[in-house]
Amino acid sequence: MRDVPTTQMKVIEAIRNGLDVAMDLDPHLICYGLGIDDPKRIFGSTVGLAEKFGNGRVFDVPTSEAAMTGIAVGAALRGVRSVTVHQRLDFFFLAMDQLINNVAKWHFMFGGQRSVPIVIRLILGRGWGQGPTHSQSVHSWFAHIPGLKVVMPTNAADAKGLLLSAIFDPNPVLFLEHRWLHEAVSDVPSGDYRVPLGQARIVSEGGDVTIVAMSFLVPEAIRAAGLLARHGVGCNIIDLRTIRPLDWDTVSAGILKTGRLLALDSGLPICSVASEIVAFASERHFQSLKSAPRRLTMPDHPEPTSFGLTRGLHPSAESIADTVCEMLGLPHRFAPDPNAGPHDVPGAWFKGPF
Amino acid sequence: MNTQLPNDPSLRLVREMLRIRMVEEAIAREYPKGEMRCPTHLSVGQEAVAVGTAAALERTDPAVSTHRAHAHYLAKGGDLKRLLAELFGKEAGCARGRGGSMHLIDLDVGFEGSTAIVGSTLPVGVGLALGIRVRAEAAVACIFLGDGAMEEGVFYESANFAVVRKLPALFICENNSYSVYSPLTKRQPHGRQIHDVVRALGLTTAAHDGNDVFGVAAAVKTAVQAIRDGGSPVFLEFSTYRHLEHCGPYPDDNLGYRPEKDVAAWKARDPIVQAQERLRDHPGFSGEVIERWRSEIAAEIDGAFAFARTAPWPDPSTRAEYVYA
Ligand SMILES: Cc1ncc(C[n+]2csc(CCOP(=O)(O)OP(=O)(O)O)c2C)c(N)n1
Ligand SMILES: [Mg+2]
Numbered sequence: 001m002r003d004v005p006t007t008q009m010k011v012i013e014a015i016r017n018g019l020d021v022a023m024d025l026d027p028h029l030i031c032y033g034l035g036i037d038d039p040k041r042i043f044g045s046t047v048g049l050a051e052k053f054g055n056g057r058v059f060d061v062p063t064s065e066a067a068m069t070g071i072a073v074g075a076a077l078r079g080v081r082s083v084t085v086h087q088r089l090d091f092f093f094l095a096m097d098q099l100i101n102n103v104a105k106w107h108f109m110f111g112g113q114r115s116v117p118i119v120i121r122l123i124l125g126r127g128w129g130q131g132p133t134h135s136q137s138v139h140s141w142f143a144h145i146p147g148l149k150v151v152m153p154t155n156a157a158d159a160k161g162l163l164l165s166a167i168f169d170p171n172p173v174l175f176l177e178h179r180w181l182h183e184a185v186s187d188v189p190s191g192d193y194r195v196p197l198g199q200a201r202i203v204s205e206g207g208d209v210t211i212v213a214m215s216f217l218v219p220e221a222i223r224a225a226g227l228l229a230r231h232g233v234g235c236n237i238i239d240l241r242t243i244r245p246l247d248w249d250t251v252s253a254g255i256l257k258t259g260r261l262l263a264l265d266s267g268l269p270i271c272s273v274a275s276e277i278v279a280f281a282s283e284r285h286f287q288s289l290k291s292a293p294r295r296l297t298m299p300d301h302p303e304p305t306s307f308g309l310t311r312g313l314h315p316s317a318e319s320i321a322d323t324v325c326e327m328l329g330l331p332h333r334f335a336p337d338p339n340a341g342p343h344d345v346p347g348a349w350f351k352g353p354f
Numbered sequence: 355m356n357t358q359l360p361n362d363p364s365l366r367l368v369r370e371m372l373r374i375r376m377v378e379e380a381i382a383r384e385y386p387k388g389e390m391r392c393p394t395h396l397s398v399g400q401e402a403v404a405v406g407t408a409a410a411l412e413r414t415d416p417a418v419s420t421h422r423a424h425a426h427y428l429a430k431g432g433d434l435k436r437l438l439a440e441l442f443g444k445e446a447g448c449a450r451g452r453g454g455s456m457h458l459i460d461l462d463v464g465f466e467g468s469t470a471i472v473g474s475t476l477p478v479g480v481g482l483a484l485g486i487r488v489r490a491e492a493a494v495a496c497i498f499l500g501d502g503a504m505e506e507g508v509f510y511e512s513a514n515f516a517v518v519r520k521l522p523a524l525f526i527c528e529n530n531s532y533s534v535y536s537p538l539t540k541r542q543p544h545g546r547q548i549h550d551v552v553r554a555l556g557l558t559t560a561a562h563d564g565n566d567v568f569g570v571a572a573a574v575k576t577a578v579q580a581i582r583d584g585g586s587p588v589f590l591e592f593s594t595y596r597h598l599e600h601c602g603p604y605p606d607d608n609l610g611y612r613p614e615k616d617v618a619a620w621k622a623r624d625p626i627v628q629a630q631e632r633l634r635d636h637p638g639f640s641g642e643v644i645e646r647w648r649s650e651i652a653a654e655i656d657g658a659f660a661f662a663r664t665a666p667w668p669d670p671s672t673r674a675e676y677v678y679a
Contacts, residue, residue: 034534063533063541094508128391305443306443309673
C-alpha cells in the first residue's frame with residue numbers, strides 16, 4: 001500500500017466507513033433496509049448516515065424483503081445504485097424469486113443491455129440459540145447462480161475494500177457479513193480503498209497443508225495453524241474473500257505448493273463451496289495430491305437451538321487441526337481450550353440475543 | 355399445583371392475563387442469567403389479545419403464531435413447563451430444544467406452531483383452514499400476526515386464497531405500531547388502517563381495542579361463530595403496545611424510538627389493570643382474589659422454572675434426528 005493513512009477499526013465500523021465513502025463518491029447511491037436509521041443502526045454499521053445524507057438516500061422500509069429487492073433492480077435500471085441490508089440472511093429468503101430470476105439474470109436475458117449494480121448485505125447469525133432459521137449461511141446457493149457475485153469478508157480492511165468494490169461493480173453483489181466477525185479489529189486504509197472482487201488472500205504460507213476457508217472459518221483456521229505450528233506443521237491458509245467469482249489461480253497455487261487440501265465451509269456439506277474446491281483439486285491436480293483432499297463443513301442437518309446441541313457443531317480450530325493431522329498421518333489430537341468461554345458466543349462483547 | 359380456575363369467564367380472562375404477565379416477567383427476570391440462550395420476544399402489554407382470542411376458540415381449533423408467541427401458546431393452553439424447558443434448550447421442551455422461544459408447539463391444545471420468519475405462518479394457517487374444509491370439520495384456524503407481517507407479499511397471497519375458497523380462517527392482527535424499532539409511520543402511509551386494506555381483499559374485518567380483554571373475547575367470539583356458520587374468513591385488528599424491548603428482557607424506552615407520551619398513554623391502559631378496574635364490583639372479584647391468584651401463579655412458575663432448569667439436555671448424539679419423518 002502506498003502512503004494511505006490507516007485507522008484501527010472494527011469490521012462494523014469499516015462497513016460504515018465504506019458506505020460513507022461510497023455515498024460521497026456517488027451522489028445517487030441509496031441505502032435502505034428495515035432498521036437502517038433505528039437506534040441500533042444495523043449493529044452500528046449505518047451510524048450517522050441518515051443524518052449526513054438525509055432520508056431521501058438512507059431510509060427505513062416496510063417488512064417487505066421480496067419487493068424491496070426487486071425495487072433495487074428497478075432503481076438500478078434508472079441509474080440509482082443501492083446497498084440494501086437484512087439483519088439475517090434467513091429473512092432474505094423471501095426475496096429468492098427477485099434474486100434468482102431478476103437480479104442475477106437481467107443482464108443476461110436482455111442480451112447485455114442493462115446491468116444491475118446493487119449490493120445486498122446479509123448478516124449471518126451464529127450462537128445464542130439462533131437456531132434453525134436465524135443461522136443459515138447459504139453462500140453456496142448464491143455461488144451456484146451465474147450473474148451473482150458473492151463476497152464474504154473476514155477482517156475490517158477487506159470489509160471496507162470489498163464493499164467499495166462491490167458498490168461500484170457493474171454487477172449485483174451479495175455481501176455476507178458474519179455477526180461474529182463484526183467486532184474484529186484491523187488497520188483500515190482511509191478514503192476510497194478497494195479490494196478487487198475475485199481475489200483470494202493468502203493468510204499464511206506454511207508448506208504442509210493448504211487450508212481454504214471463508215468468513216468465520218478463517219480465524220478458526222488461523223488458530224488451528226497456531227496449534228499445528230507447535231507440532232512443526234505449517235499451514236498455507238487461503239481466505240477466499242470472494243466466493244463467486246472464485247480465485248482458482250490462488251487455490252491452484254496453494255494446492256500445488258503443499259499437495260494437501262483441506263477445504264473449510266461455514267455452510268452445509270452437500271453441494272457446498274468446499275465440495276466445489278475439492279472437485280476442482282481432484283480434476284485439475286490429481287497427480288499433485290499427496291493425500292485425499294478433505295472437507296470440513298457444518299453437519300448435514302439444520303442448526304438446533306439448544307446450548308446442549310450446539311457444542312462442537314461448527315468446524316473449530318481443534319477439529320481443523322485434528323483433520324490436518326489425520327491427513328498427515330500424525331497422531332496429535334486437540335481438545336478444546338478448557339479456558340474458552342461458552343461455545344455459543346464469540347466473546348464477552350456479545351450479550352445476545354442476536 | 356392443580357389450582358382451581360375460576361368458573362366465571364370474566365375472572366378466568368383476568369387470571370390468565372395475569373398468569374401470562376407473570377410468566378413473561380419471570381422470563382425477563384431470569385434471562386440475564388444466561389440460561390435461556392435464544393432470541394426471546396416477550397408479550398408484556400399484549401396479553402389481552404392472546405387471552406381474549408383463545409377464550410373464544412375451542413381446544414381443537416388450530417392456531418399458528420409468530421416470533422412473539424409465548425402469550426398465544428399459553429393462552430391456547432400450551433404447557434408452561436415445556437415452554438420454559440424449550441427456552442432452556444432442554445429435551446423436555448415443547449420442540450425438544452430444537453426450536454427455542456421462536457418455535458413453539460403444543461399439539462395437545464391445537465397450537466400447531468410459531469415460527470421466526472415474519473409472515474411465514476400465514477399461509478400455513480390458511481392451509482390448516484383448507485384442511486379443515488377438505489375434511490368437512492367444524493374447526494376454525496386461528497392465525498396470529500403482527501402489523502409488520504401484513505407488509506409481506508405472502509400475506510396478500512394467503513388472504514386472497516382464504517377468501518376465494520371461503521376458508522374457515524381467522525386472522526388476529528396485533529398492531530403494536532412497530533416492526534422492531536421501525537414505526538408504522540415509516541412503513542405505511544399516514545392515515546392507513548390495516549383492516550381497511552384487508553377488507554378490500556374480501557375478508558370480513560373489524561378493528562378493536564387490543565387492551566380490552568372483554569372486548570377482544572366478544573369480538574373473536576362473534577367472528578368465530580360467523581366462520582363456523584359458513585361465513586367468509588375474518589380479519590380482526592387489535593391495537594396494542596409492547597412494554598419491553600422488541601427482543602430481549604429489558605425495557606428500551608431509554609432509546610427514545612417511541613414518543614414518551616405514547617408509552618405513557620399505553621402503559622396507563624395496561625390490559626390487566628384495566629380489566630381489574632372493570633371487574634371492581636364484579637361478584638367473586640376482590641383484591642384478595644388477585645393476591646391468591648398471584649401466589650398460586652408464582653408457585654406454578656417457580657415449579658416450571660425448577661423443572662426447566664433441572665431437566666436434562668438433549669443427547670448430542672441425537673442432533674441429526676428429525677430431519678426426515
Ligand atoms: C422475513 C423477516 N424479516 C425480518 C425479520 C426480523 N424481524 C423479527 S420480528 C420483526 C418484527 C415484525 O413486526 P410485527 O409483525 O409487527 O411483529 P411484532 O414484533 O411487533 O410483534 C422483524 C422485522 C424476520 N424475522 N423475518
Ligand atoms: Mg408490530
